[in-house]
Amino acid sequence: xxKILSFLLIAVLVFxxxxxxxxxxxxxxxxxxxxxxxxxxxxxxxxxxxxxxKLVVWESEGPESDWIKYAAEKFKEKYxxxxxxxxxxxxxxxxxxxxxxxxxxGADVFVAxxxxxxxxxxxxxxxxxxVTANRVKNDFIKAAADSVTFEGQVYGYPLAxxxxxxxxxxDLVSKAPETYEEIIEFAKKYNNPKENKYALMWDVANAxxxxxxxxxxxxxxxxxxxxxxxxxxxxxxxxxxGAKFMVSLKEILPLxxxxxxxxxxxxxxxxxxxxxxINGPWAVKGYQExxxxxxxxxxxKLPGEKHPxxxxxxxxxxxxxxxxxPNAAKLFAKFxxxxxxxxxxxxxxxxxxxxxxxxxxDVIKNDKIVAPFLAQAxxxxxxxxxxxxxxxxxxxxxxxxxxxxDGVDVKEALxxxxxxxxxxxxxxx
Numbered sequence: 001x002x003k004i005l006s007f008l009l010i011a012v013l014v015f016x017x018x019x020x021x022x023x024x025x026x027x028x029x030x031x032x033x034x035x036x037x038x039x040x041x042x043x044x045x046x047x048x049x050x051x052x053x054k055l056v057v058w059e060s061e062g063p064e065s066d067w068i069k070y071a072a073e074k075f076k077e078k079y080x081x082x083x084x085x086x087x088x089x090x091x092x093x094x095x096x097x098x099x100x101x102x103x104x105x106g107a108d109v110f111v112a113x114x115x116x117x118x119x120x121x122x123x124x125x126x127x128x129x130x131v132t133a134n135r136v137k138n139d140f141i142k143a144a145a146d147s148v149t150f151e152g153q154v155y156g157y158p159l160a161x162x163x164x165x166x167x168x169x170x171d172l173v174s175k176a177p178e179t180y181e182e183i184i185e186f187a188k189k190y191n192n193p194k195e196n197k198y199a200l201m202w203d204v205a206n207a208x209x210x211x212x213x214x215x216x217x218x219x220x221x222x223x224x225x226x227x228x229x230x231x232x233x234x235x236x237x238x239x240x241x242g243a244k245f246m247v248s249l250k251e252i253l254p255l256x257x258x259x260x261x262x263x264x265x266x267x268x269x270x271x272x273x274x275x276x277x278i279n280g281p282w283a284v285k286g287y288q289e290x291x292x293x294x295x296x297x298x299x300x301k302l303p304g305e306k307h308p309x310x311x312x313x314x315x316x317x318x319x320x321x322x323x324x325x326p327n328a329a330k331l332f333a334k335f336x337x338x339x340x341x342x343x344x345x346x347x348x349x350x351x352x353x354x355x356x357x358x359x360x361x362d363v364i365k366n367d368k369i370v371a372p373f374l375a376q377a378x379x380x381x382x383x384x385x386x387x388x389x390x391x392x393x394x395x396x397x398x399x400x401x402x403x404x405x406d407g408v409d410v411k412e413a414l415x416x417x418x419x420x421x422x423x424x425x426x427x428x429x
Contacts, residue, residue, distance in 0.1 A: 039130070040327060047131065049081050053328035058088035058096070058110035063285045063349040070344065071336045078335070081328050090315060097125050101322035108323040109333055111159065114147035114314035118387035121150045126318040129154045131330045132337065143382050144354035147314040150385070156316035157333040159342070160351035163312040163380040164209065164280040165372045166297050167287070172275040176297040180249070183276060183300060187252035190275055198253055201265045202278035205257035205401040207393055208311050208383075209278055210246060215309035215381050216302050217242030221392060226384030229425055234396060235414035243410045245303060247403050257401045269294075281373055284350045296372040298379070312380035314354060346370075352377075391424035 040048045059068045065085060072083035086107065088096055093110040100106035112120065120126045129136065133154035136145050140158050148156025168176050172190070177183050187199035202209050211221075219239025223231030233239060253260065266283065268274035270290035278299065287294055299308040317336060323329045335341060342353035343361070350369050352359065364370055383389065399417035402408040 039330075047327045047331045047334075049079055049328035049331060050325045053081050053325040055081060055083045055108040055323075055325060055328055055332055056086055056106075057083055057332070058086050058090075058093050058107040060089045060111070061087045062282065064090075064111070064282075064351075067345045067348045068336075070348070071332075071341055074341075075332055075335050079328075079331065081332070083332060094120055094123075094125065097320060097322075098123060101125060101320055104322070106320055106322055108320055108325060108329040109317055109336075110320065111315060111317055112156075113383070114144075114156065114158075114316055115383040115385050115389045117148055117156060117316075117385040118150055119390050120318060121153075121155055122387045125321055126155050127321050127323075127326065127330075129157060129319070129330075129333070131334050132157060139355055139357070141354045141356055141359070143312065144314050144316075147382060147385050148316050156314075156318050157337040158314050158316045158354050159337060159345065160315045160349070161312060161354040161377065162280055162282070162315060162351060163310045163373055163377050164212075164278055164299075165310075165376045166276055166299055167269065167279055167283070167294050168276045168297070169269070169272060169274075170293045170295050171272065176295055177276070177300050178297075179301045180245075181303075184249075184252055186275070191252060193254060195273070196268055197273045198255075198268070198275070200249070200252060200276045200278075201260055201268060201274045203262045203265060204253075204260045204404050205397050206262070207396040207400060210243075210400045211396075212278075212299060212308035212310045213246035213302065214239045214242040215311075216299075216306050216379075217245070219243075220381070221389070222384050222386065226382060226389075227386060229386060229388040232418050232421060234392075234399075234421075235411065235418045239414060240411050242302070243400075243403065243414060246400075247410060250404060256405050258405075281350050281352070281369070284369055296369060298372055298376040307379040310376055310380045311383050312377055313383050315351070388421075388425050388428070391428070392421055395420035395424075 057068055059065055065087060068085050072085060075081060075083055090111045090113055093112045094116045097106045097110060136148065136154050136158065144158040144161060148154060148158055183200050190199045191197060204210060214234065217238045219236060219242055220233035222228050223233060265274060265277050266286065269277045270287060270292055299310060302308055317333045319326065319329045319333055339355060339358060342355060342358060345351065346353055346364060352364065352370055352373065358364060365374065395417040399413040403410050403413040
């Protein structure tokens with residue numbers, strides 16, 4: 001009997017050692033993984049953080065980071081788990097996690113734009129959201145739920161819906177324009193390039209912003225609501241006409257695209273030189289701190305009374321596949337996307353929580369800063385979230401730069417971009 005017990009003890013020890021292999025293998029994306037007490041819950045059905053859990057969270061700097069720190073403090077008070085904030089731009093998190101995750105130095109929870117969802121999943125970088133999936137599907141707006149879902153499975157935890165609109169300096173512009181034609185007329189009296197004074201500025205070579213001209217006229221990235229990679233509509237007749245109008249605005253913004261990047265646009269608007277700019281809610285706090293007397297309205301109408309179709313995006317949290325503390329990480333993502341925390345996030349960032357009931361709160365829908373973005377959102381088109389979207393940005397932005405800076409024929413520039421995108425997609429297959 002002693003020999004049998006000894007044998008069993010040895011077997012258990014061997015099994016335990018084998019189970020302690022690589023520290024940083026990705027956690028399996030299902031509820032039946034064997035990561036110790038993964039998804040272990042207490043009697044009330046809430047996840048129990050792993051003993052000694054300590055989380056690292058990545059998010060952009062600015063008001064978003066202030067909110068993360070607030071949420072981290074409240075989370076520690078409630079669950080006793082320390083959360084360390086590290087400044088990583090949400091657009092950079094995917095690539096950084098691809099290298100830092102396997103090395104064991106990546107975030108446990110990170111924030112990324114929704115158009116990264118497909119690639120994050122395809123690359124095995126994130127875990128399934130098996131904690132608040134039903135809440136995401138039922139309580140959040142459809143655009144938010146769809147944006148963090150890939151092949152029928154929810155992965156992300158939505159934080160905010162974002163689009164962009166027109167900011168105008170009330171000390172320079174007496175009445176907010178309703179059309180681009182009004183801006184062109186205003187520029188005839190206001191523009192003074194020697195003094196860096198321009199009626200309108202935006203980040204021209206950034207496809208995120210310039211797509212509004214293309215999409216407002218009928219162009220699109222992928223067909224079937226952004227899901228058909230084989231149907232690219234960036235160089236169709238409508239897209240070309242929209243881009244031609246955009247290029248015509250160089251008459252009132254006679255700068256190379258490199259001189260219209262977001263940093264320059266922010267600087268000139270804050271200095272009271274750019275009268276109007278195209279930007280998003282993330283910029284509000286900076287302009288308030290700069291003392292700019294500004295207003296916000298939906299994007300001006302294009303020729304033919306068409307509304308520009310801005311890109312809309314969902315900023316979302318994701319749980320890393322490499323976290324050593326999946327319970328604590330999922331619990332933090334759940335906590336951070338609760339109604340209470342999302343309302344606090346709105347208060348601190350002015351970014352709109354994509355929860356149906358919260359969007360109808362008076363404090364949000366009647367907010368003079370938020371209302372224009374909500375109005376523009378009705379014309380916005382969600383950024384596609386399939387993995388192929390990641391090969392669109394660079395060639396599409398380069399097309400805008402070439403037609404704006406070098407006078408390349410608009411159709412030729414868009415044709416080149418589409419060909420480059422198609423080749424990149426083929427190389428992925």
